[in-house]
Amino acid sequence: xxxxxxxxxxxxxxxxxxxxxxxxxxxxxxxxxxxxxxxxxxxxxxxxxxxxxxxxxxxxxxxxxxxxxxxxxxxxxxxxxxxxxxxxxxxxxxxxxxxxxxxxxxxxxxxxxxxxxxxxxxxxxxxxxxxxxxxxxxxxxxxxxxxxxxxxxxxxxxxxxxxxxxxxxxxxxxxxxxxxxxxxxxxxxxxxxxxxxxxxxxxxxxxxxxxxxxxxxxxxxxxxxxxxxxxxxxxxxx
Amino acid sequence: xxxxxxxxxxxxxxxxxxxxxxxxxxxxxxxxxxxxxxxxxxxxxxxxxxxxxxxxxxxxxxxxxxxxxxxxxxxxxxxxxxxxxxxxxxxxxxxxxxxxxxxxxxxxxxxxxxxxxxxxxxxxxxxxxxxxxxxxxxxxxxxxxx
Numbered sequence: 001x002x003x004x005x006x007x008x009x010x011x012x013x014x015x016x017x018x019x020x021x022x023x024x025x026x027x028x029x030x031x032x033x034x035x036x037x038x039x040x041x042x043x044x045x046x047x048x049x050x051x052x053x054x055x056x057x058x059x060x061x062x063x064x065x066x067x068x069x070x071x072x073x074x075x076x077x078x079x080x081x082x083x084x085x086x087x088x089x090x091x092x093x094x095x096x097x098x099x100x101x102x103x104x105x106x107x108x109x110x111x112x113x114x115x116x117x118x119x120x121x122x123x124x125x126x127x128x129x130x131x132x133x134x135x136x137x138x139x140x141x142x143x144x145x146x147x148x149x150x151x152x153x154x155x156x157x158x159x160x161x162x163x164x165x166x167x168x169x170x171x172x173x174x175x176x177x178x179x180x181x182x183x184x185x186x187x188x189x190x191x192x193x194x195x196x197x198x199x200x201x202x203x204x205x206x207x208x209x210x211x212x213x214x215x216x217x218x219x220x221x222x223x224x225x226x227x228x229x230x231x232x233x234x235x236x237x238x
Numbered sequence: 239x240x241x242x243x244x245x246x247x248x249x250x251x252x253x254x255x256x257x258x259x260x261x262x263x264x265x266x267x268x269x270x271x272x273x274x275x276x277x278x279x280x281x282x283x284x285x286x287x288x289x290x291x292x293x294x295x296x297x298x299x300x301x302x303x304x305x306x307x308x309x310x311x312x313x314x315x316x317x318x319x320x321x322x323x324x325x326x327x328x329x330x331x332x333x334x335x336x337x338x339x340x341x342x343x344x345x346x347x348x349x350x351x352x353x354x355x356x357x358x359x360x361x362x363x364x365x366x367x368x369x370x371x372x373x374x375x376x377x378x379x380x381x382x383x384x
Contacts, residue, residue: 022242033250037254086268089268121345158280208268
């Protein structure tokens with residue numbers, strides 16, 4: 001090595017391409033990035049932390065009325081403010097709700113109420129809420145609710161400008177009296193109630209779906225079953 | 239070196255969006271005017287994979303290439319500069335398409351997607367400058383050799 005003539009180009013390269021500071025900068029970016037990601041991953045999921053809410057004064061928008069399943073005297077009521085076109089609500093309905101129904105509602109630990117909260121950004125959601133409300137007239141709200149969430153990607157804003165044929169098909173498949181359902185749907189018979197439910201949600205400081213109200217606490221986002229069970233247990237103890 | 243540092247930062251931004259998309263950060267929800275709309279839209283998936291996943295792959299690729307380009311053996315290689323430029327151009331075009339979708343199709347802007355778009359744009363201009371410099375050097379060296 002000592003006898004070798006130094007390569008001028010390599011000397012220049014070594015000096016310019018890999019200064020120690022470069023590795024410090026990379027290390028700093030890696031540490032900051034990993035810390036932020038680690039913190040975000042390890043902190044408690046936001047959905048499981050309830051926020052205390054103080055409902056505002058009631059507004060004259062008609063009677064708000066949700067759709068309830070379970071025993072009337074169940075010790076806890078879980079109220080979901082949901083939007084039929086919201087993927088988060090769809091995720092909750094498909095993944096968590098079956099467990100909620102069999103393990104909390106059917107066992108009498110809680111009752112579950114769905115309140116309409118259609119978001120303005122979803123163009124087909126109000127027709128969907130109307131479709132469900134009209135199915136409710138024939139005692140099949142939950143059947144339509146389940147069908148709408150399960151097929152969300154077929155009738156949502158991205159899929160179609162005209163969701164009505166889809167809803168008509170579901171009404172038929174669910175065995176509803178089609179003419180009665182269609183008359184109700186075309187007349188938007190229950191839109192006042194749907195908007196009253198939105199007003200009720202806004203009064204309870206809701207601006208995201210799905211949002212859940214249990215007692216005086218608000219939980220935002222698609223909760224998993226374990227989080228819901230913990231919330232119900234904690235509300236039952238009170 | 240600048241590209242490597244930016245790509246490393248980009249890896250974390252894309253990873254954050256990917257973890258969000260996979261439901262590992264917070265609960266999936268729909269809200270007005272934020273990343274939720276963008277990340278729950280039908281355009282959040284490309285060729286069956288979350289767009290954020292493609293982003294992670296892109297930034298890892300950029301980072302590896304950029305680190306290789308700082309090695310002595312490749313320090314003056316125009317080939318690796320051309321490769322960096324090609325990947326950066328692909329990233330810029332993809333990012334431009336995503337920004338178009340945000341503005342004109344989804345009508346919502348996700349701030350983390352904007353951060354990523356800025357990183358990709360800076361990476362692109364740095365790789366262009368690097369490629370031009372390497373080309374100039376190579377041309378002047380070959381002119382000297384003649």
